[in-house]
Amino acid sequence: MSKSQSSEPGFGNWDLGFGIFFMPIRCEIVTQERIVYADDVDMVVAPGRDGVLGILPHHAPLLTTLQFGELLVRKDGQEQSFAIGGGVLEVRPDKVTVLADAAEMADEIDLARAGEARQRAEELLAQGLPPGSDRFAEIENALKRSTLRLKVGQKKRRSGAPPPMDMGH
Numbered sequence: 001m002s003k004s005q006s007s008e009p010g011f012g013n014w015d016l017g018f019g020i021f022f023m024p025i026r027c028e029i030v031t032q033e034r035i036v037y038a039d040d041v042d043m044v045v046a047p048g049r050d051g052v053l054g055i056l057p058h059h060a061p062l063l064t065t066l067q068f069g070e071l072l073v074r075k076d077g078q079e080q081s082f083a084i085g086g087g088v089l090e091v092r093p094d095k096v097t098v099l100a101d102a103a104e105m106a107d108e109i110d111l112a113r114a115g116e117a118r119q120r121a122e123e124l125l126a127q128g129l130p131p132g133s134d135r136f137a138e139i140e141n142a143l144k145r146s147t148l149r150l151k152v153g154q155k156k157r158r159s160g161a162p163p164p165m166d167m168g169h
């Protein structure tokens, strides 16, 4: 199937033949502090509340919470990875919006800082806090955040290139 760019100005859509057009989907990842990412992409894979969600253009509208996890964006055959610290995901046919409690692009992750945060959390948990207490939950969350940041940041640096997209199925 030949892939030729549409002659329509102002659209990043592709004529896939037989009159079928492939439109990208807008992806915006924002936190309270900043816009982490905004671009037209081919696919988003997000850590949804009930499991990994693969989102292509024209996806049915959806609103869900996000778990701690890795979010992947594919654009022009390249993948970009993000550490997402929970939040909300809204899908519309032409747009994916992530309102994240915390989000960092893999390249931005400070591995030394994440390593220190994990060590701190491990040391505090080793002190024998009562499981079920607020403090215990707080430190467990800090451990989850730092472990995720290490995973996403190290994977990127090890391979030098984004890994193949894992759909989790």
Ligand code: ATP
Pocket (backbone or CB within 6 Å): 033, 085, 102, 103, 104, 108, 109, 110, 111, 113, 114, 117, 142, 145, 146, 149
């Ligand atoms: P720390 O104890 O190192 O501050 P934390 O888990 O308490 O880590 P958060 O409260 O989740 O940090 O995040 C605070 C801000 O710092 C957010 O903007 C988040 O994106 C950023 N951040 C936290 N850790 C890192 C890191 N290792 N690399 C880059 N940015 C980070």
